[in-house]
Amino acid sequence: MKEMLLAAQRDGYGVGAFNIVNEQTARACIALAEEMRAPMLLQTSMVPLSVYGPEGMMDLLRPLAEKARVPVAVHLDHCTDPDFVKRCIDAGFTSVMMDASKLPPEENIAVTRDVVDYAHARGAVVEGELGAIVKAKDDLAARQSGEGAVSLEAARDYMARTGVDAFAPAVGTAHGLYRGEPKLNFELVRAIVALGMAPLVVHGGTGLSDENFRKLIAAGASKINISTAIKIAYYEGIAGYIQAHPDEKEQPLAIDQAAIAAVQDVVRRHIALFGTAHRV
Ligand code: 13P
Numbered sequence: 001m002k003e004m005l006l007a008a009q010r011d012g013y014g015v016g017a018f019n020i021v022n023e024q025t026a027r028a029c030i031a032l033a034e035e036m037r038a039p040m041l042l043q044t045s046m047v048p049l050s051v052y053g054p055e056g057m058m059d060l061l062r063p064l065a066e067k068a069r070v071p072v073a074v075h076l077d078h079c080t081d082p083d084f085v086k087r088c089i090d091a092g093f094t095s096v097m098m099d100a101s102k103l104p105p106e107e108n109i110a111v112t113r114d115v116v117d118y119a120h121a122r123g124a125v126v127e128g129e130l131g132a133i134v135k136a137k138d139d140l141a142a143r144q145s146g147e148g149a150v151s152l153e154a155a156r157d158y159m160a161r162t163g164v165d166a167f168a169p170a171v172g173t174a175h176g177l178y179r180g181e182p183k184l185n186f187e188l189v190r191a192i193v194a195l196g197m198a199p200l201v202v203h204g205g206t207g208l209s210d211e212n213f214r215k216l217i218a219a220g221a222s223k224i225n226i227s228t229a230i231k232i233a234y235y236e237g238i239a240g241y242i243q244a245h246p247d248e249k250e251q252p253l254a255i256d257q258a259a260i261a262a263v264q265d266v267v268r269r270h271i272a273l274f275g276t277a278h279r280v
Pocket of ligand 1: 078
């Protein structure tokens with residue numbers, strides 16, 4: 001992941017990190033990455049991992065990633081448990097997110113540093129979070145009042161002391177569907193990127209306007225996470241197909257294809273918007 005993000009930072013584009021939940025979503029993303037000649041970050045969060053387990057997930061993803069005709073990295077999204085993060089590294093994740101952002105800053109730094117040491121000794125890289133990247137549905141007021149915001153000094157201190165390979169500061173985005181127009185702190189993105197310490201990650205990509213994506217990338221953001229939009233597309237792809245074909249009960253793969261096509265529409269749009277196409 002780190003090489004992909006450094007190349008993106010150098011050449012001024014973004015890399016979408018798409019949350020996959022199963023084989024269909026993973027195949028949908030990889031096929032599109034190949035078609036568009038885009039480097040691909042596949043990430044998976046704790047819910048799919050509670051079903052597959054880290055080892056089962058890697059049994060599924062490793063052959064797909066290795067056979068892909070473009071670089072594909074597999075990343076663990078938000079995990080608050082350092083032992084589970086280490087288990088994922090042992091299972092073959094080459095990139096992980098240690099999310100200790102709910103802890104007081106000193107504890108966040110200590111927990112993250114420990115995971116960074118473990119990861120680096122095994123050739124893996126770590127994303128860390130500082131500040132509060134909240135859920136969009138319950139927290140517009142808090143974000144707009146600047147609660148959970150990160151100072152440049154705190155960001156510098158966090159990156160220096162943890163040694164993270166990618167940095168996810170709270171810059172005004174939130175996970176899930178926005179209820180209003182988010183207020184993004186482009187100045188902070190620019191200032192953190194100018195420190196030149198670690199590529200910057202934007203969480204909460206679903207629902208941001210094209211203009212906000214462009215401004216974030218212009219400010220130097222390298223990794224942009226997209227999850228909710230993929231899940232909604234998957235659901236709607238299936239629901240729409242079943243509604244339109246109530247009598248095709250013996251064609252389960254057609255349902256999968258509908259889900260894949262819907263997910264690919266979302267991923268295609270973001271790869272094009274982030275400028276990731278034709279980079280490999
Ligand atoms: P969205 O679900 O808002 O796209 O956020 C994705 C994300 O940041 C995953 O970590």
